């Protein structure tokens with residue numbers, strides 16, 4: 001796999017001809033994707049369609065894929081599980097990998113941004129699932145990424161916490177203007193958060209459609225229902 005990390009004004013991520021097989025099973029069969037600076041793209045697809053595989057490749061975590069990926073100098077990944085280190089306090093999890101005297105101050109600022117200004121000395125085991133995921137978001141934010149790669153980041157949370165995290169994402173995105181690729185099963189989540197949706201099926205992106213709805217969005221928006229029906233149909237679910 002050819003990878004480059006360098007600046008480019010028109011796209012923050014460009015992937016071309018990405019292929020990945022596991023044994024005889026071809027999971028990705030030539031995926032092309034470009035994401036513009038500040039653009040949020042939702043990646044939808046049936047279970048097992050290869051969404052996580054593609055995200056790991058775009059993140060640079062899969063050396064066995066082929067194709068080309070050009071990614072920005074600063075990117076961060078958030079997974080469905082928070083992946084915090086249990087033996088480090090919250091502040092040290094967020095500051096992990098940062099250097100310099102400012103590291104803790106930056107980590108504290110990121111924790112305040114995700115609504116956890118008072119949990120810096122807590123251990124991960126003392127946090128609720130939603131709080132732990134907020135810390136994972138803070139850990140990503142503190143790196144000031146041009147691109148966030150999010151693999152079902154709110155998928156393990158209860159419905160109310162999930163809604164709160166979606167609101168948090170919208171707020172942080174408006175402030176930081178990062179680009180994001182958001183893997184989700186949830187068509188409503190895609191339509192609430194994304195500027196564009198892509199659908200993975202049969203190893204390729206078979207749909208690439210803008211979400212022309214203004215913010216703030218709600219599922220009651222007139223255009224929302226039509227887009228939801230279209231996407232559910234595309235995913236093979238009767239709408």
Ligand SMILES: Nc1ncnc2c1ncn2[C@@H]1O[C@H](COP(=O)(O)OP(=O)(O)OP(=O)(O)O)[C@@H](O)[C@H]1O
Nearest residue numbers: 022025027045046047048049050051052053054185
């Ligand atoms: N390390 C691996 N070894 C073998 N097969 C794998 C491996 N990783 C993924 N696969 C297979 O690749 C296919 C795509 O998996 P992937 O997890 O990317 O799908 P997904 O779209 O993210 O699924 P889900 O929505 O259920 O999480 C599946 O058939 C899976 O079994």
